[in-house]
Amino acid sequence: xxxxxxxxxxxxxxxxxxxxxxxxxxxxxxxxxxxxxxxxxxxxxxxxxxxxxxxxxxxxxxxxxxxxxxxxxxxxxxxxxxxxxxxxxxxxxxxxxxxxxxxxxxxxxxxxxxxxxxxxxxxxxxxxxxxxxxxxxxxxxxxxxxxxxxxxxxxxxxxxxxxxxxxxxxxxxxxxxxxxxxxxxxxxxxxxxxxxxxxxxxxxxxxxxxxxxxxxxxxxxxxxxxxxxxxxxxxxxxxxxxxxxxxxxxxxxxxxxxxxxxxxxxxxxxxxxxxxxxxxxxxxxxxxxxxxxxxxxxxxxxxxxxxxxxxxxxxxxxxxxxxxxxxxxxxxxxxxxxxxxxxxxxxxxxxxxxxxxxxxxxxxxxxxxxxxxxxxxxxxxxxxxxxxxxxxxxxxxxxxxxxxxxxxxxxxxxxxxxxxxxxxxxxxxxxxxxxxxxxxxxxxxxxxxxxxxxxxxxxxxxxxxxxxxxxxxxxxxxxxxxxxxxxxxxxxxxxxxxxxxxxxxxxxxxxxx
RNA sequence: GGCACCGUAGCUCAGCGGUAGAGCAGGGGAAUCAUAAUCCCUUGGUCGGGGGUUCAAAUCCCUCCGGUGCUACCA
Numbered sequence: 001x002x003x004x005x006x007x008x009x010x011x012x013x014x015x016x017x018x019x020x021x022x023x024x025x026x027x028x029x030x031x032x033x034x035x036x037x038x039x040x041x042x043x044x045x046x047x048x049x050x051x052x053x054x055x056x057x058x059x060x061x062x063x064x065x066x067x068x069x070x071x072x073x074x075x076x077x078x079x080x081x082x083x084x085x086x087x088x089x090x091x092x093x094x095x096x097x098x099x100x101x102x103x104x105x106x107x108x109x110x111x112x113x114x115x116x117x118x119x120x121x122x123x124x125x126x127x128x129x130x131x132x133x134x135x136x137x138x139x140x141x142x143x144x145x146x147x148x149x150x151x152x153x154x155x156x157x158x159x160x161x162x163x164x165x166x167x168x169x170x171x172x173x174x175x176x177x178x179x180x181x182x183x184x185x186x187x188x189x190x191x192x193x194x195x196x197x198x199x200x201x202x203x204x205x206x207x208x209x210x211x212x213x214x215x216x217x218x219x220x221x222x223x224x225x226x227x228x229x230x231x232x233x234x235x236x237x238x239x240x241x242x243x244x245x246x247x248x249x250x251x252x253x254x255x256x257x258x259x260x261x262x263x264x265x266x267x268x269x270x271x272x273x274x275x276x277x278x279x280x281x282x283x284x285x286x287x288x289x290x291x292x293x294x295x296x297x298x299x300x301x302x303x304x305x306x307x308x309x310x311x312x313x314x315x316x317x318x319x320x321x322x323x324x325x326x327x328x329x330x331x332x333x334x335x336x337x338x339x340x341x342x343x344x345x346x347x348x349x350x351x352x353x354x355x356x357x358x359x360x361x362x363x364x365x366x367x368x369x370x371x372x373x374x375x376x377x378x379x380x381x382x383x384x385x386x387x388x389x390x391x392x393x394x395x396x397x398x399x400x401x402x403x404x405x406x407x408x409x410x411x412x413x414x415x416x417x418x419x420x421x422x423x424x425x426x427x428x429x430x431x432x433x434x435x436x437x438x439x440x441x442x443x444x445x446x447x448x449x450x451x452x453x454x455x456x457x458x459x460x461x462x463x464x465x466x467x468x469x470x471x472x473x474x475x476x477x478x479x480x481x482x483x484x485x486x487x488x489x490x491x492x493x494x495x496x497x498x499x500x501x502x503x504x505x506x507x508x509x510x511x512x513x
Numbered sequence: 514g515g516c517a518c519c520g521u522a523g524c525u526c527a528g529c530g531g532u533a534g535a536g537c538a539g540g541g542g543a544a545u546c547a548u549a550a551u552c553c554c555u556u557g558g559u560c561g562g563g564g565g566u567u568c569a570a571a572u573c574c575c576u577c578c579g580g581u582g583c584u585a586c587c588a
Contacts, residue, residue: 052588121586123586125587131586132585132587187518188517188582188583189582191518191583192516192517192582192584195584196585199584202585202586204586205586205587211587227587227588231588262582263588264588266585267585270585271585329525330525342525354550356550357547357551358547358550360546360547360548361546361548361550365547368546415536425547425551426543426544426552426553430546431545431546432544434546503547504548
């Protein structure tokens with residue numbers, strides 16, 4: 001069985017989970033479920049990034065130890081992943097021994113390969129901005145002092161640091177991007193990364209001495225490892241590393257897909273492959289940087305207090321509805337706006353009025369007029385065949401769209417078949433055939449039942465709960481719900497008794513959202 | 514400032530050399546199996562402005578205007 005390894009970033013625990021985190025996790029989960037349905041042996045990893053100065057400060061501010069603090073927040077991220085229905089196989093925390101021990105070995109490997117050296121980090125630092133600035137970014141005042149673009153004072157700081165020889169990897173990275181155009185997606189992010197690397201790379205400071213909440217550098221314990229080196233390695237440490245014979249690493253590395261927000265593409269597309277090159281390890285196959293959500297047209301921010309809690313969204317809209325709306329509304333990779341109005345509209349028109357209504361009208365006609373059994377089809381007309389053919393293209397087209405992580409396009413394709421089915425049922429009018437030609441009515445309903453099946457099978461990746469219910473109502477056995485069983489050969493046999501139909505997606509009133 | 518991308522119907526976007534498209538919204542009609550959901554018909558754009566290449570340009574080139582992203586570190 002071919003394997004497929006997909007990851008979310010490990011989320012930084014210096015804040016509560018919000019819509020952005022939920023979005024990445026949901027997208028990764030849809031990929032994971034889809035690949036499983038398509039016969040892959042999937043590994044889906046998520047987790048939390050728990051080291052660094054900000055976490056240490058937040059813990060201090062809360063009056064607890066860093067590990068107490070991260071225990072609390074990590075639990076919230078795990079609860080978020082569960083709440084959005086994520087079927088992760090593993091949840092890694094960078095404070096776990098399996099990670100810290102592996103990372104120390106990785107550091108030692110990098111050192112042995114000559115990729116690290118000891119030096120001093122120097123620069124103009126603004127305590128208030130918590131940031132270093134380049135000479136050219138500063139303004140020289142009349143009194144000889146320098147200030148940052150923010151207007152805050154800066155001071156010259158020198159501290160001992162370990163460096164990674166990032167500068168040696170520019171050409172190799174560019175060659176890799178060139179040989180593997182799909183390595184960074186979407187295209188716009190790829191362009192940015194390429195131009196960044198072309199500007200020339202400086203060596204990267206990979207240790208810190210000014211705080212101690214981190215993984216100690218082997219043989220130099222006054223340093224802790226730079227959080228990005230620490231964090232990125234989770235993708236490997238979670239597989240068990242150094243590898244054991246027949247272990248997870250052998251099976252799943254290199255990763256097929258690192259799903260990340262656009263703000264951290266650089267770390268995943270430059271630093272991470274450079275680290276791996278230095279260690280002589282294979283590179284992940286793809287890094288996809290998705291866009292950001294605004295809320296009702298405004299940027300999510302702490303100061304505005306408009307960050308949305310994923311749990312509240314699930315409560316308001318329903319889990320499957322939320323998952324659908326997020327992935328349908330905006331092309332993956334683009335930024336989007338999350339507004340009550342558009343989400344409610346999307347859910348009502350696509351789910352309640354579209355798929356839900358189609359399923360309900362078909363299944364209730366079957367229940368009332370076919371004795372609640374899958375109808376026996378007669379000879380097929382051109383119109384019947386046309387719809388069945390369309391249904392048959394759903395899985396292959398979905399597979400193509402998923403290859404590009406084009407969730408929106410994938411769903412659009414499925415909905416175009418739903419639209420065709422709506423046209424078909426109106427033109428055929430089985431409710432009229434009931435009296436004039438019952439055999440023809442049975443054929444029409446049989447065609448519709450067969451059309452709904454692949455629709456439900458593919459959509460399981462997006463809306464697992466409701467599609468399981470739909471497949472129950474369609475009489476599809478639970479071991480026949482993968483893509484291998486989506487074709488017409490595996491249609492539910494005529495005469496199979498079906499359960500009483502129930503509505504799938506209630507309409508949502510805007511005022512209640 | 515440099516580099517990249519974008520500007521197409523009221524809205525969100527597709528098309529990227531061969532007589533302007535989709536979804537939603539708006540208008541009119543049909544049907545009543547269905548969560549008043551559905552179906553049919555329809556209004557609507559000099560494809561940001563200007564110039565050029567071409568038999569032919571949203572589609573290629575130049576330029577201007579407007580917008581967005583990136584331009585490295587203590588996440």
